[in-house]
Amino acid sequence: MPFLNLGVVAHVDAGKTSLTERLLHEGGVTDHIGSVDAGDTQTDSLDLERRRGITIKTAVASFPVGQVTVNLIDTPGHPDFIAEVERALRILDGAVLVVSAVEGVQAQTRILMRTLRRLGIPTLIFVNKIDRPGAREQSLLRELAARLTPNILPTATVLDAGTANATIRLLGAAPADADFIARLVDVSGDPVLLSDWARDERSVPYDRLRDVLTARTRAGLLHPVFFGSAVTGAGVGELMAALPTLLPTTPGRADGPLSGTVFKVDRDDHGRRVAYVRMFSGAVHVRDRVPAVVTAIEAIEGGGGVRRPALVAGQIGKVHGLREARIGDTLGAGTVGGQIFAPPTLESVVRPRDPAEGRRLHAALSELAGQDPLIDLRQDGAELSVSLYGEVQKEVIGATLAEAYGIEVVFAETRTIHVERPAGTGCAGRTLGKDGNPTLATLDLRVEPGTGVTFALQVPVEQVPIHVFKAVELFRESLTAYVNEALTFGLFGWRVTDVHVTATRTGFVSPATRAADFRKLVPIVLREALERAGTVVCEPISRFRLEVPESTLGAVLAALGKFGAVPESSTAALVEGLVPAARVRALEQAIPGLTHGEGVLETTFERYDPRPRTSAASQSPSEIASFEREA
Incomplete structure (x- = not known):
């Protein structure tokens, strides 16, 4: 039996989980349709999810559609849990992007659609909530085309929109649906089909049009738009029936490499x-x-x-x-690929209310970091810090520690994550038995600018302690791990990145030297090499896209400088540019007042740039956080 691994993604509150519940009910998985408000949904199984009414963890359920088994992956909609969405996108055959018929295209909707298109994931669009007051059809289609992609194809029209009786009528091959056929031919990209249709509109059989629709959708080049209501069920059956037809499936065969x-x-x-x-x-x-x-x-x-x-x-x-x-x-032979979404740009120190719980807290956070690598646990002495996407995620981590591990914690004020990069090249070393070397090992290291964090072992084999590490490759792997651990805190207290580290000399005495000797020596030598190279503290920079009423453009441009924002382009109603990530929240709060409540701001992580040294703030985490509060 073939399988379809289907992701349901959306901006928070677009109705993603409600649609998931409806699909599972229609597929025979559940006896009743779970409600987010009632806290009895199938996929939001965590108590924390049900209390908050949001999806936190990716959940999977399956149901049959004809001869195809659909594995339905429900993902979080809140941007604080974008890491969960990233993991789901890596395993999908296709996706359904849920958009509210009332709120329309929102910030997270655009980020998700851009990512789906970039990854080439075939995507259907489901416009939900057609039964809600204020539901739109034609204006929303124009919004989808303008803000998501022009390559959309409405598959239905809405009847009685905005009422409890709202329903849909499918479009197809009937003469009354000439506009639908013309639109499909136009977006097909098939010159022969276009020529045949232009010569005689009635000469193109519907089977041929259906094949074009399927091929373009499965290739991720066309996005059919479905309308409906997850609450009433209107239009959901039509979406469900289209899943195995329009989206690609994987044959359930055991042959081939693992x-x-x-x-x-x-x-x-x-x-x-x-x-x-x-x-x-x-x-x-x-x-x-x-x-x-x-x-x-x-x-x-x-x-x-x-x-x-x-x-x-x-x-x-x-x-x-x-x-x-x-x-x-x-x-x-599986492959993962690079990171899809931006890394978290916030972090917070977390402490146990009871100081005696320090070790248990470290063990619990280490386990959570194992489940979510982007938590990026850092330890400086007894102080523990975790990476975050936002305040909601911080609250969820606190609740998880209390409920799952029995540890009550308090968080310090959230601060923006900075990184350190080497400013030049630096070398340092220690020789066994000399210069107060506290270990039974010799190690010389060179650090220099690079991309990411890389390590090279450039020593003759006779300098490798085979009696400890058994093989040169195992020695290299161990030194790599020690280097990565030592780079957690740089000269100013931030993680060091974009650095290439090379071991140019090693030494030992057999059989006395142990792995612990190298583990102790690496941070000592690496610190000295970094001090000689120097490091530059870099702050995260976000790219912003700001839609504003034309009448407010002047005021907006004049105010952007107060937030450190640098416009790179502007038109009558659109400004784009760069802004320090630490100032994004303040900019968001100012936009409604500057635009009479009509401005729409979207931001995405762009890069890390060197932070200017000023008398107002040094480069350490605590002093930068203090400077950001004052700003």
Whole structure:
């Protein structure tokens, strides 16, 4: 049986989870339709999700549509949990982007659509809430074309929009749907079809048009638009029927090389790690070593997992036994690729209310970081800090620590994450038995500007302590890990990045030298090398896009400088440019007053730029945070 791995994505409150519940009910998975307000949804299973009425963790359920099994992946809509969305996008065959018929295209909607198009993920658009007062059709279609993509094709028209009786009429091959056919021919990109249709509109059979619609949609070049209401069910059946036709599926075959990706990590009732895996090719069986031994497999079927002997291409399941599994790990020849969305640009120090809980807090946060690598736990002495996308995520982490681990915590004020980059090249070293070297090891390191964090081992094999590390490659891997750990805190207290580190000399004494000697020596030597190279503190910069009424453009341009924003282009109603990420929130708060409530601001992470040294603030985390509060 073929599989369709389908993601449902949306701006928060567009009705994404309500649509998911309706699809699961129509697919026979649930006996009743769960409600976000009632807190009884199938996919929002965490107590925290139900209390808050938002999706926090990606959830998976499956249902059949004809001969196709649809694995439905429900993702968070709140931007604070964009990391969960990123993991889901890596495993999708297709997506449904939910847009509210009332609110229309919102900031997160645009970010999601840009990402889906960039990744080439075939996407259908579902316009939800046609039964709500203020629901729009034609003006919303123009908005979709202008703000998302011009390559849209309405598949239905709405009757009685904005009322409880709102319903839809499908468009198709009937003579009354000549506009639909003309639009499909226009966006098909098929010159022969266009020529045939222009010669005689009636000469193009509907089967040919349907094939064009399917091919263009599966290629991610055309986005059919469906209308409906997840609450009343109007239009949902039509969307459901179109899923296996318009979106690509994966044959459920076990042949081919093993290829799978871990996109979620959870814990079972005994606290053991469980990996959620999407299979792309081949099969993984119980007792396979990948590299740990698989002890059990639960294929996602209906609303939960069912014990099976194997997972095959296209399936999603829970794989037990992978005790060290982390999000992004691959099985066999799987690949993950680079980061899709921007990294978090905020962080906060977290402390236990009871100081005696420090070790337990570190263990709990380490486990959460294992499930979510973008949490990026940093430790400076007894102080722990975590990376964040926003305040809601901070509240959720606090609630999770209290409810799942029994640890009450307090957070320091959120601050903007900065990074350090080497300003030049620096070398340092320690020789065994000399210069007060506290270890039984020799190590020389060179640091220089690079891309990301890279490490090279350039020493002859006789300088490698084989009696400890067994092989040159294992020595290189261990030094790489020690270097990455040491770069957590640079000269000013920020993580060091865009640096290339080279070990140019190592030494040991056998059998006394141990791995701990190198682990202790790396941060000492690396710190000295960084001091000689110098580092530059860099702040995150966001790209902004600001739509404003033409009458307010002058006031807006005059005010942007107060927020450190630099316009790069402007028209009568649109300003684009760069702004320090630390000033985005203040800019957001000022826009309504500057634009009479009509301005629309969108921001996305752009890059890190050197932070100017001023007398108002130094480069350390605490003093930068103080400067940002005053600004």
